[in-house]
Amino acid sequence: MATIKDVARLAEVSTATVSRVLNRNGYVHPETKVRVAKAIEQLNYRPNDVARSLFKGRSKMIALFVPDIMNPFFPELARAVEDMTRQHDYTFVLCNTDDDPDKEIAYVEALKQKSLDGIVIVSSTMSGDYIKNFEIPVIALDRILHPSLSSVTVNNRAGSRQAVDYLKEIGCERIAHIAGPEHASNAKQRLDGYLDAVKEEDWFKYSYVEYGEYHFEEAKEATKRLLEKHPEIDGLFVANDLMGVGALKAAQAMGIDVPGQLSIIAFDGITLGETTSPTLTTMAQPIYKIGARAADMLIRQIEQQERTKQTEEFTVELIERESTKRRDGS
Amino acid sequence: MATIKDVARLAEVSTATVSRVLNRNGYVHPETKVRVAKAIEQLNYRPNDVARSLFKGRSKMIALFVPDIMNPFFPELARAVEDMTRQHDYTFVLCNTDDDPDKEIAYVEALKQKSLDGIVIVSSTMSGDYIKNFEIPVIALDRILHPSLSSVTVNNRAGSRQAVDYLKEIGCERIAHIAGPEHASNAKQRLDGYLDAVKEEDWFKYSYVEYGEYHFEEAKEATKRLLEKHPEIDGLFVANDLMGVGALKAAQAMGIDVPGQLSIIAFDGITLGETTSPTLTTMAQPIYKIGARAADMLIRQIEQQERTKQTEEFTVELIERESTKRRDGS
DNA sequence: GTGGTGTGTGTAACGCGTTACATATTATAT
DNA sequence: ATATAATATGTAACGCGTTACACACACCAC
Structure with missing residues (x-):
């Protein structure tokens, strides 16, 4: 895999200039930009996200915690969160917690080591003490987990x-x-x-x-x-x-x-x-919508650094199917 | 978050020694080891996986590609792969491809930038040319994607x-x-x-x-x-x-x-x-088993560097339920 | 005593982008 | 014409672990 140095050498500029072209910030002469772009193209260069993450302290990854993806309520939620995640160029991590607080905490700790940027969580089991010391944005979905957390639920x-x-x-x-x-x-x-x-x-x-x-x-x-x-x-x-x-x-x-x-x-x-x-x-429930909204809210909190608590409640809708029938009042 | 330097300073050793304690390699005097362990404990230090990944070029992450997690066949597969992933201290990334080769390729490219270690893929759509140039281990699951890839399927x-x-x-x-x-x-x-x-x-x-x-x-x-x-x-x-x-x-x-x-x-x-x-x-099908086997095979390939192609075929089993009934040969 | 091996620890380079800062040149303002 | 701002680019430090290499000392063999 080519590195930024290879690109810099080929384009006869410094790595700083290449970085500026990549990130569209700072001043770069139009002609230089073209040379760099050509070098990137020629080497099929892709920046190393790990190096970026190390410097920035952020990984562009978010996780969804669900009790068990095999429960048929969760796949649609997962799909919604994943779609939103991808749209924002994040990577989607899925964790099955089995409603086990130890597992949840083990996941959070492991993911923090990877500079995970945020979590959408469906859970009822975490201890309040632990929740208060989260250092990353968390949105509770489907169930309110703690009064201090942002949440997306239904009525x-x-x-x-x-x-x-x-x-x-x-x-x-x-x-x-x-x-x-x-x-x-x-x-x-x-x-x-x-x-x-x-x-x-x-x-x-x-x-x-x-x-x-x-x-x-x-x-x-x-x-x-x-x-x-x-x-x-x-x-x-x-x-x-x-x-x-x-x-x-x-x-x-x-x-x-x-x-x-x-x-x-x-x-x-x-x-x-x-x-x-x-x-x-x-x-x-508008399942897909609440999942997408939670993911969107999370990413917004990550990117704007605004840690204000938000809560949103969607409305459920009656769908009449065959398991109910009007009784004659005979 | 404390860094290895903080630990080194507190334990009055170099970062190299701390690293040796963390990774249990090289020589460390037993007493030094205790001092370092205490410092780690005291600072509640956790190594930064991003820095590790950068140096190693590996991320301890694997991905599962499925057409759509909302299709009820996939959650059990996902659960199996995730369980195995966690058991080996990897992180589990889930990608919905919608059977769209462009999406698949976009995912692979994005994940390569994150030093993803390997992929378990359920797909029928990728082009052979692209598959041959994968630079990371891939296991095809449920469907054979290309003759050159390892696979786990059923009869x-x-x-x-x-x-x-x-x-x-x-x-x-x-x-x-x-x-x-x-x-x-x-x-x-x-x-x-x-x-x-x-x-x-x-x-x-x-x-x-x-x-x-x-x-x-x-x-x-x-x-x-x-x-x-x-x-x-x-x-x-x-x-x-x-x-x-x-x-x-x-x-x-x-x-x-x-x-x-x-x-x-x-x-x-x-x-x-x-x-x-x-x-x-x-x-x-033994759905959970094939998912777990594919993940296991993948991690083995990642960790042993052995890129030999393997194929495994499990056996399906007849489960008689109510939608079939013996006809009288009147 | 000299050479070899095993133990214990530190220094510094490395992986790869990003950016603060320095420097240089050109354009605009007064 | 001179001060000031805008443009353009490079140097080097930084983020944080890991490890090659160097060095120091202990111990054993001959």
Whole structure:
């Protein structure tokens, strides 16, 4: 690989001049510029980003931390962040944290050694003490991780309430909730939204809430427990689509017709919900948009050095599919 | 951030000695080692990987190129490669290529500037001329990209034949194929496996093969075309699971009962196939294993400097689910 | 005692761009 | 005409580890 010295020699200038041509700064005589450009061309020279990073202390790399890319909610988010990253000539690093704070911290430390410029993080588990001492920009995505961090999220609580109101509206009279993990801020908000909508109902009982772990299998079992305990349930709001599919499977396995006997609505709007039979009604997040926005916000913070905290909340949208059906008020 | 100089000053040694302690090479007096270790501890010193990379010309980063992480086949592969990457203290870069050769090349060039150590690539589109001039180790995964590259794949042809033989075995008498994109080597092999199994049959016609693009929607339409043209079809082998789900949807939309009237078997073994109704019978690849093996092979090539070409082929396995059913030979 | 080997440590060059600073020339202002 | 600013380019230090090489001393062999 040719270096800047080779270019300088060929163009008969100093490396400083070559650098000025490369970075379009400082004064360079037009003719000199042409000679340098020709030399660069001839040698097919590309500057060494590592040397640049060493000098600048910045690497033009950002990372996305997700619990597990195999969870179908995350690929679209990853895609969005990666697209934005590339558009700004950054390099995209992906880290699976398994919601394990030790792994998260190990990643952060390892990446700091590489002069990583910033992190978009989907996490609920990091300790506040650690977060306060981040030395690089961080944007929390999908879940609020700490009040001091910038974040991009959706209106989980209002959206959840809207989901439950929709179930009521189509005639459901006993509506239960399969909740996400208690430690995740968005799961908590969705639960709150559900409670907002049902706590005044005379039929409401706290045993209408079962917990799953944002996973397919756990949700299936939680749903089974719930429906065995409460066969009167005719509407189910599930904390996310992956769990919603689990709930659907559980109901079908018990011989319950969806949406005939039970309407199910979930949350997220991932593609998976379109491939089941019946397809899954959901409160769709603008997944790609929030990912892209988080990445954009991060890069802006990196490049403008402005560390002001920003929070942005997007709105979810009801998508009616086949897992919900209007009941005749016979 | 403390530097090696700070450590050297505090431990009252030269930076060379600190470096020797860090890298456990050269002679260092045990007592000196302790002093240095204490200084490192006290300053919470972490070596700057960028400076290391600059000197070594290697970055301890590898990349995975996939067409699109949103395609549900890739997250598991990505997870495998990332796990292996982390185990070896490398950093994992993810690139979505959209099967666009220009994007692929732009990525390779950009990453070379960062001293990227190697690439695991899922691609069918790169030009042979370019591939031959790669200056870094590359492992082709899932699809053979060029005869000169090491690769990790599965027995696509034999596995496909096995899939079709299975359909025959359960009593299907007219078996069609929804094929993947013609330019992808694995799609070609799967088609060949299908042809191996059916070309001697007296009922076989070339119009029993329709092409989709490894996408859900295209497969749905291809299946619709096929089944409208050939209502006698009672068995369908689909080139991958994502397309298989599309085929399932198309059949259901046409009022065809799966597996009652039509048995469907696909290929890949992704989780998506477990969430549909009926669940999808498939030839499952050991997805995680091939990803992990490719990453392992790559890192081995990087660290041992051995550029010998290696190829490895894993075996697919039939997983019977609900989309296929034995027909009574009435 | 002399040569050889093993141990322990420091000096300085190196990897490759970037930029502060110095110097020189030309253009503009007064 | 002289001061001042703008243009043009080079020199060298810098960022931070790594390592070739030099040097010093201990120990053993003959």
